[in-house]
Amino acid sequence: MKGLELLLLPLLFILKDVSAQWNVWMPRDISAMTNSCVVIPCSFTYPSGVRPYRGVHGIWYFGHPFPQLFPPVVFKSRTDIVHESYKGRTRLLGDLTQKNCTLLIKNIGAEHSGRYYFRADLGGANIYTYPDFTQLQVLDQPNIDVPEEIFSDQSLDLTCYVPDNCPDMIPEIHWMYTDYLPDPFFTPDGIAESNTPIHSITLTFTPRPMHNGQLLGCRVHYTNTTFVYERIISLDVKYAPRTVWVNVSQEQMEGSSVVLHCDVDSNPIPTITWFFGNQELTSVIASNASLFLENLAPEDQGIYTCAGDNGLGIMNTSMFLAVNYPPREPWINESITVVEGSSLSLQCISKANPTPTLTWLKNGELVGTIKAQEEGSTLELHEIVPQADGVYRCLAENEHGRASSSLNVTVEFAPVLLQDSKCTIIREGVQCICIATGNPEPTIEFFLPDLNITINGSSNRFQFFAQSDHYTTTGIIKLRDKGERGNNGDTAVHVHCSITNVYGSDTFRLELQQEKKYIMAVIVGTIGGVAVIAFIIAAVRYVGHNNKKENGNPGQDVGSKVENPAMFYSAVKKDKQSLRKKVLKTELLGSKFNSILEEGTGDDSDYQSVGPIGGMERQELNYAALEFLHGRHREGGFRRADGDGSDYTEIKTK
C-alpha cells in the first residue's frame, strides 16, 4: 500500500496542477444518427485562484470558438437564446458548478455536423473559450467495417456499427441478405470507440468466389420510432482463376478463319495468355480474350491453351484445333523397269487430314498386296509377271477430296510364242507367221531344216517381213515355189521359228493350219467331183477331230513355251460354224493384202484373255491369213503325223 501511494503521489500532483488551469475535456469526435440525439460528455477546469462571480455559466458555440466571429450559439446557460437551428433541441445535462458541461442535442440533422466549443463564464473577466472541441458527425447510414481485401475461402468479419450516444434511443442492428451465406455467425458488441459508445454486430462467415459482388446490408432501427437506417455493401471477394473457358475442340477446313474465345472467371481480372503448344501467342489483361486465326494452314493444327493468371493463382484450359484438308498429290516412286520374276515394293505417301485412305489401282482395278504404313502405303508385287506391266496409280482420298499420282512399271520378259503362229497355204505357196511377245521386243528368225537355211531378212528366194509393236513381234515369210518346199519333188515343208531377246531364246516348229477357207477354196476348185466331195467330207471330219484333240492338249504343238502363255490366253473351243469371215483391207508390213480375217464372235474368239493383261493387246488382228486359191493345190492333201508322238505337220503337194 505504501508503495502504491508513493507511485500515485506525483500523478496526483500533476492532476492537481492540470486541474488548476483552464482546461476542458470532451471527446474529439462523436457521431450520431440523423433524427436521433447525442450527448457530448464534457468537463472543465479553471485556475484555482479564480472565484466565480454570480455563479458558473457556460456557452456552447458551433463552428468557431471566438464570440467576435458570432458563431451560432448552441446553448447558453444565462439565457435561453440560441441559434435558430438549435431551438428546442439542446439541453445541458451537466452541472456547471460541478464543472460538468455535458450537452444533449436532440433531433439532430445533417446541418448540425461540425465543431462544438465550450466557453466558461465565471463572471467578470473570467470568461474563457477552450480551444479543444468536439467534432460531431451526423450519419444517415450505419457504418460497416470492411477489410481492405476480402479473399475467398478465408474467414471474414464484417462489423456494422452505429453510435450509441443517445440515451433515449436504443439502436437495434440487423444484417440483411445473409440467407444464402454459408454458416453466418453474429456477434453483438457495445465497444467504446475513442471514448464514445458504439453498438455493433459482427457478421462472420467464409466467403466463396460465388459471393463476389453479392450485396449485404446492415439495418438500424430505433425502438419505438419509425427511423430506419440502412447501408448496403457489395462484396469484392478476391479469388484465383476459378474457371477458364475455351471453345470445345473442333475441326476446321484449311483456309478458313476461326475465332477462339477464352473466358476466365477470377477476381481481380487476370492476365490472359493464349498458347499454341508452348509458344505464347497473345497476352492481355482482361476477363476474356479472343484469338483470331485466319487462313488456317495444316501447321496451325494443334493444342491451343488459354491461361489465366491474376496473382492469386494460375489456371489453364486447352482445346485441340484440327485443320482438315484434302489429300495432297501423293509422292510415289519413279517409273521403273523390272525383269519378270522379280519383286517390287512401291511407296505412296500423301498428306491429308483426316488421314487419307490410299489405294493402288492399275487400269482402275485394285492390285497387289497393300501394306499400310505410318505415313503412306506400300504396294508389294511379288514374282512379277509380264502382265503386271502398266500404269500404277496411287489414289489418296478423304472426305474432303482426292488426289492421285501414277508411275509406269515396265516388265521385261523372255519371248513367248503366241498361238497364232502357224503356216498357211496360199496361192503362191506357203506363208508362215510367227508372232512372239517379249520385252524387249524379240527378234524373229525362220529356219528351214530341210534346206538348212536361216531366214532373217528378205532375199530373192524368200519374202520376209518383221515388225515389232508394243512388245510383240510379228514375222512372216512366204515360201514361193516347189524348190523351197523340199529337195525331193514330194514337197514337205518344215518351218521353224526362233524368237530371241536378251532374256531368252526359243525355237518352235510351225504347224500348218487347217483353215476353213482352205477347205472353201477346195470346194470352189472341185465342184462336180463326187469323189473329191467325199474326200472333203472326210477332210472336214478329220479337221474337226484334230481340233478337238488339239484342244484337249493345248500347247502340245507349240512347245513348252506356249504352256506358259496359258497365263495370258486360254485356248477356247473353236466352233468353226460360228466363225465369221470378214474381208478387210489391212495394211500389213507395208504391203497390202486382201485378207480374210478370222474374227471370233464373242467367246468363240481364238483366245480369251485371262485377267487384266495390261499392254498386251489381243493379237487376232495382227496378222493376215492369205487366201488360198491356187489351182495347183486343189488336190492338196495333208496328213497329220499324230499318234507316233512326233509333232510336225507335213504339207504335201503333187
Ligand SMILES: *[C@@H]1O[C@H](CO)[C@@H](O)[C@H](O)[C@H]1NC(C)=O
Ligand atoms: C456529468 O453529468 C452527466 C449527466 O448528469 C453525468 O452522466 C456524468 O457522469 C457527469 N460527469 C462527471 C465527470 O461527473
Ligand SMILES: *[C@@H]1O[C@H](CO)[C@@H](O)[C@H](O)[C@H]1NC(C)=O
Ligand atoms: C417503447 O414503448 C413501449 C410502450 O409503447 C414501452 O413499454 C417501452 O419501454 C418503450 N421502449 C423504449 C426503449 O423506449
Ligand SMILES: *[C@@H]1O[C@H](CO)[C@@H](O)[C@H](O)[C@H]1NC(C)=O
Ligand atoms: C468460340 O466461342 C465463342 C463464344 O461462345 C463463339 O462466339 C465462337 O463462335 C466460338 N468459336 C468457334 C470457332 O466455335
Ligand SMILES: *[C@@H]1O[C@H](CO)[C@@H](O)[C@H](O)[C@H]1NC(C)=O
Ligand atoms: C469481354 O471482356 C470485355 C472487357 O474486357 C467485356 O466488356 C465483355 O463483356 C467481355 N465479354 C464477355 C463475353 O465476357
Ligand SMILES: *[C@@H]1O[C@H](CO)[C@@H](O)[C@H](O)[C@H]1NC(C)=O
Ligand atoms: C497448364 O497447366 C498445367 C498444370 O495444371 C501445366 O503443367 C502446364 O504447363 C500449363 N500449360 C501452359 C501452357 O501454361
Ligand SMILES: *[C@@H]1O[C@H](CO)[C@@H](O)[C@H](O)[C@H]1NC(C)=O
Ligand atoms: C520406292 O521408294 C521407297 C522410298 O524412297 C524406296 O524405299 C523403295 O526402294 C522404292 N522402290 C523402288 C522399286 O524403287
Ligand SMILES: *[C@@H]1O[C@H](CO)[C@@H](O)[C@H](O)[C@H]1NC(C)=O
Ligand atoms: C507412263 O507411260 C505413258 C505412255 O505409256 C506416258 O504417257 C506417261 O507419261 C508415263 N507416266 C509416267 C509417270 O512416267
Ligand SMILES: *[C@@H]1O[C@H](CO)[C@@H](O)[C@H](O)[C@H]1NC(C)=O
Ligand atoms: C547347215 O549349214 C551349216 C552352215 O551354214 C553347216 O555348218 C552345217 O553342217 C549344215 N548342216 C547340215 C545338216 O547340213
Ligand SMILES: *[C@@H]1O[C@H](CO)[C@@H](O)[C@H](O)[C@H]1NC(C)=O
Ligand atoms: C541376220 O542373221 C545374221 C547372221 O546370224 C546377222 O548377222 C544379221 O544381223 C541378221 N539380220 C537381222 C536383220 O537380224
